[in-house]
Amino acid sequence: MRSQFHAFMFPWFGFGHMTAFLHLANKLAEKGHKINFLLPKKALKQLEPLNLFPNSIVFHILTIPPVDGLPAGAETTADIPISLGSFLASAMDRTRNQVKEMVSNDKPDLIFFDFAHWIPEIAKEYGAKTVNYVTISAACVAISFVPGRSPDDLAVPPPGYPSSKVLLRGQETKSLSFLSYPFGDGTTFYERIITGLTNCDVISIRTCQEMEGKFCDFIERQCQRKVLLTGPMLSEQDNSKLLEEQWSQWLSxxxxxxxxxxxxxxxxxxxxxQFQELCLGMELTGLPFLVAVKPPKGVSTIQVALPEGFEERVKGRGVVWGGWVQQPLILAHPSIGCFVSHCGFGSMWEALVNDCQIVFIPHLAEQVFNTRLMSDELEVSVEVKREEIGWFSKERLSGAIRSVMDEDSELGNLVRRNHAKWKESLVKTGLMNDYVNKFIEALQELV
Structure with a gap:
């Protein structure tokens, strides 16, 4: 067994994936392991400040080749609408020779990957072991990616699926139709993910046994691969880093x-x-609010898309911001009482380790599963109910928020109590470190 190992990390070109891989890289580097992190040039500026061990974690820039249909200069999911994801996947696949050359030169012990389903083939050629690092919930993987099962079967849980409330309802199964869509050259999204899960040496999932153990056990049986858990892998809070003054002053x-x-x-x-309905729903609560979203489709700035008279009506208590914000620091601010989120997996964990009430508006299929886990299974949050047109009304949004913010609300008190229990167990001294130590021990045995 080798005490120190050298690993490559090659995540999907989405910031939720890349930052999750980098949080893991920081934990490995802290224990003395070396990491080569492969990424597009455009991602470097955002990720470099998150690298806590620059002597141990070395970034390697990939040249992203042009692909017909992919806008010139696009290198990450932040550069494109979701509908162009397949072209970005093609671009990722076409970096294969670059990746192979790096592996050939540096001979890593381990390669971590997620969407690049061809990594196990390269790894075998050069004697490396592969870790498929799953950055979405185990519940989502357990029902969506089962070997030998068609994506069309998702309306019915697979045989042996654990007793759970984490299911899609009725029309929501249509939101997973993308699993059958082409995603890159000559493969569907489903084929890409299932190939990676069944060809890797081990599967690792960014979750904990206490929360998703039954789903992890199911994945292990179905994929016939050892499943290792990293724990929630939360970002290290740099106490020297302060919330930007404009938000600190405003929130205070x-x-x-x-x-x-x-x-x-x-x-x-x-x-x-949809954007305007979101703004009006916030206004309707009567509470102070900060909304940080991208400008809606077809407009260049947030201001031109705001509902008529909105800015004047909410002056002094409401801000809608189109730029980036320091989300972990905002959530930790004592004035924040409610977090309204899409329930991406990273935001889900950030919500759990803070004290605010939680309201979810899931947008993509994975977010629907995360929301079910949080709202139906763990009962720590509420979900905004959608209208039949597929979006929600301002009344439903404000109603969901008020249902958890009103002090005498029975539902609000229930989710607050459950949330407090989960937060206490997640931030418990030693919990995350125990997961990391066990994870690293298993990797050392693997290499």
Whole structure:
């Protein structure tokens, strides 16, 4: 067994994936392991400040080849609408020779990957072991990616699927139709993921046994691969890093636990009418709020898309911001009382380790599963119910927020109590370190 190993990391070109891989890289580097991190040039600026061990974690820039259909200069999911993801997957696949050359030169012991399903072939050629690092919930993987099962069967849980409330309902199965779509050259999204899960040496999942153990056991049986858990792999909070003054000053004007913070991730770009309904729903709560979302489709700035008269009506208590914000630091601010989120897996963990109430508006299929896990299984949050047109009304959004923010709300008190229990267990001294130590021990045995 080798005490120290050298690993390559090659995540999908989405910031939720790349930052999750980098958080893991930091934990490995902290224990003395060396990491080569492969990424597009455009991602470097955002990821470099998150590298806590620059002597041990070395970034390697990949040249992203042009692909017909992919806008010139696009290198990450932040550069494109979701509908162009297949072209970005083609570009990733066409970096294969670059990756192979790096592996040939550096001879890593391990290669971590997720969407690049061809990595196990390269690894075998050069004697490396592969780790498929899953950065979405185990519940989502357990029902969506079962070997020998068609994506069309998702309306019915697979045989042996654990007793659970984490299911899609009715029309929501249509939101997983993308599994059958082409995703890169000559492969569907489903084929890409299932190939990676069944060809790797081990599967690792960014979750904990306490929360998703039954789903992890199911994946292990179905894929016939050992499943290793990293724990929630939360970002290290740099206490020397302060919240930007404009937000610190603004939030401090309001009493503790009174402000709604809403963010929907880097990939979601709303239609203009959806964006306006979101703004009006926030206004309807009567509470102070900070909304941080990208400008809606077809407009260049947030301001031109705001509902008529909105800015004047919410002046002094509401801000809608189109740029990046320091989400972990905002969530930790004492004035924040409610987090309205799309329930991406990273945001889900950030919500759990803070004290605010949680309201979810899932947008993509994976987010629906995460929401079910949080709202139905763990009962720590509420989901905004959608209208039949597929989006929600301002009344439903404000109603969901008020249902957890009102002090005498039975539902609000239930989710607050459950949330407090989960937060306590997740931030418990030693829990995350125990997961990391066990994970590293298993990797050392593997190499």
């Amino acid at each position: 004007r309001f009493k503790p636990g009174s402000v709604i913070y809403c963010a929907l991730g880097s990939q979601i770009i709303l239609e203009k009418n």
